[in-house]
Amino acid sequence: MRQAQKGFFLGLIMLFSILRLAGFCLSDERKSPGPKFSLKLTGGARYAAVGDLNEYLDSFNQRPDICGKVAEVANWSNDWEVELRIRLSSRFGLGLATSGFFNKKNPSSIFLFGGEVLDPDITQSDARIEFIPEIRTAMPLGLNLYYSLCSGSRMNLLVDLGLGWYTGRMTENYIANFFQSDGKTYFGTLYWSVDNNFSLGFQGGLGLEYAVTDELALVVDLQGRFARISSLKGKICAMSNNSLSKETGTLFYYQWAWFGTGPWYKELMVHENPPEGGIFSVKDVRGARLDLSGFALRIGLRVRLF
Numbered sequence: 001m002r003q004a005q006k007g008f009f010l011g012l013i014m015l016f017s018i019l020r021l022a023g024f025c026l027s028d029e030r031k032s033p034g035p036k037f038s039l040k041l042t043g044g045a046r047y048a049a050v051g052d053l054n055e056y057l058d059s060f061n062q063r064p065d066i067c068g069k070v071a072e073v074a075n076w077s078n079d080w081e082v083e084l085r086i087r088l089s090s091r092f093g094l095g096l097a098t099s100g101f102f103n104k105k106n107p108s109s110i111f112l113f114g115g116e117v118l119d120p121d122i123t124q125s126d127a128r129i130e131f132i133p134e135i136r137t138a139m140p141l142g143l144n145l146y147y148s149l150c151s152g153s154r155m156n157l158l159v160d161l162g163l164g165w166y167t168g169r170m171t172e173n174y175i176a177n178f179f180q181s182d183g184k185t186y187f188g189t190l191y192w193s194v195d196n197n198f199s200l201g202f203q204g205g206l207g208l209e210y211a212v213t214d215e216l217a218l219v220v221d222l223q224g225r226f227a228r229i230s231s232l233k234g235k236i237c238a239m240s241n242n243s244l245s246k247e248t249g250t251l252f253y254y255q256w257a258w259f260g261t262g263p264w265y266k267e268l269m270v271h272e273n274p275p276e277g278g279i280f281s282v283k284d285v286r287g288a289r290l291d292l293s294g295f296a297l298r299i300g301l302r303v304r305l306f
Contacts, residue, residue, distance in 0.1 A: 036087045040095070042221055042300030046079035048102055051228070051291030052253045052268060053133055053170060059266040060110060060131075070131055071108035079296050081221075085146070093146035095160070098139065102292065105134040114181075124181040132173040137229070137292060139164045142203070156209040156217075164203055168229040168290045169195040170251070172268065186241050192270045194234030194251040194288075201227025201292065209302060217302045227292040236270035247272060253288040256280045 054072040061069055083097035112127040144162035151157070171193040178186040205223035212218060232251040237244070249272040255264040260281030267282075269275070274285050 037305040038085045038087075038302050039305055040081075040083040040085060040219060040300065040302040042083075042219060042298035043078070043080040044221075044296060044298035046077055046102065046296040047075050047294040048077070049291040049293045050075055050135065052288045053135065053172075053290070056253070056266045056268045057131065057133060062263070063112075063265070065113045066110045067113065068110035069108065070110055071106050073104045073106050073133055073135055075294070077102050077104060079298060081298060083142075083144070085302070090151075091148045093148075093158075095142075095144040095146060095162070097142040097144060097162075097164075099142065100138065102135065102137045105132070107132040125178050127176050127178045130173075130175040132175070134171045135169070135290065137166060137168040137290065139166050139201075141165045144203070146207075154211050156211070158207045158209070159204070160207065160223075161204045162202070164201045164225075164227065166199045166201050166227050166229055166292065167195070167197045168199065168232070168292070169193070170232060170288075170290050188238075188240040190236070190238045192234060192236040192251070192268075194232035194270060196229050196232050196290075199227070199229040199231075201225060203227075215304045217304075219300055219302050221296070221298045221300075223296045223298070225293055225295065229290040229292065230287050232288055232290065234270060249273070251288040252285055254282050254285040256282050 050073050054075075057070045057072050060066065079100060079102075081097055081099040083095045085093050085095045087093050107130065109128060109130040112129055114124040114126045142162055142164040144160045146158050146160045149157045149159060172191070174190040176188045178188070180186070203223055203225040205221055207219060207221045209217045209219045233249070234251065235246065235248045237246050239245075247270060249270045251268060251270050252274060254267055254275060256267050256277070257264045258280050264283070268288055275282050
């Protein structure tokens with residue numbers, strides 16, 4: 001949360017700086033429109049919400065019977081973008097962009113306490129559980145429409161709106177060792193992997209360009225994004241000491257509780273059909289989402305081509 005607040009205020013400061021600097025640019029158009037094609041190369045940092053996966057991981061930390069903490073997938077990552085821009089007129093431009101992977105893997109483990117052995121006839125079980133979640137996404141292609149708010153001999157302030165094609169993969173590897181009060185030990189693992197190779201998102205932002213020469217400009221971009229990858233489909237594999245099961249289906253997000261009495265815990269699991277419960281009750285069932293919504297701050301260069 002502190003990182004998110006720090007990034008938000010940093011973005012506000014940068015936006016304020018862009019607007020202040022833009023005040024120095026002249027309102028008149030350039031006499032010469034310049035080359036029609038240019039290449040923009042930028043890099044910086046991006047914040048993504050992540051969403052359901054982190055809510056599921058954090059729900060383990062709400063349990064009263066654990067020691068340790070399950071680490072969530074980090075929201076911050078490095079970010080880069082390459083864009084070919086086409087000048088349509090003195091005010092409008094069109095950009096074709098591609099950006100790097102948001103690739104995060106954050107293993108952690110907890111110890112689950114099974115309880116006191118008050119009755120020798122009742123077998124209690126402690127467990128050590130390891131979580132290995134991973135997210136891998138990309139924007140293979142984005143289309144941005146630019147409008148120049150004001151331009152001068154050196155400065156150019158732009159706004160942009162765009163549409164992006166996103167791919168996403170999400171996996172979880174859950175490994176558990178159970179230690180029973182009767183001296184027996186058991187091993188179990190659960191692995192699922194889901195993806196969606198075509199999902200649309202929207203982005204928009206502000207950009208400031210400073211022309212160093214007629215062919216080279218320094219750029220600063222502040223971009224917001226709304227992109228949620230849903231319809232995540234894949235497979236799940238569960239294995240214990242002497243059994244193995246596999247299933248394909250859709251990743252669902254829901255809450256569950258023993259016999260519906262609570263407390264309720266969040267769950268992510270692959271099922272062929274929406275879960276309906278059994279020895280435990282379920283509620284709020286829906287398809288899981290990978291939420292890439294957030295913002296990015298990047299700096300770089302724009303090189304005029306021809």
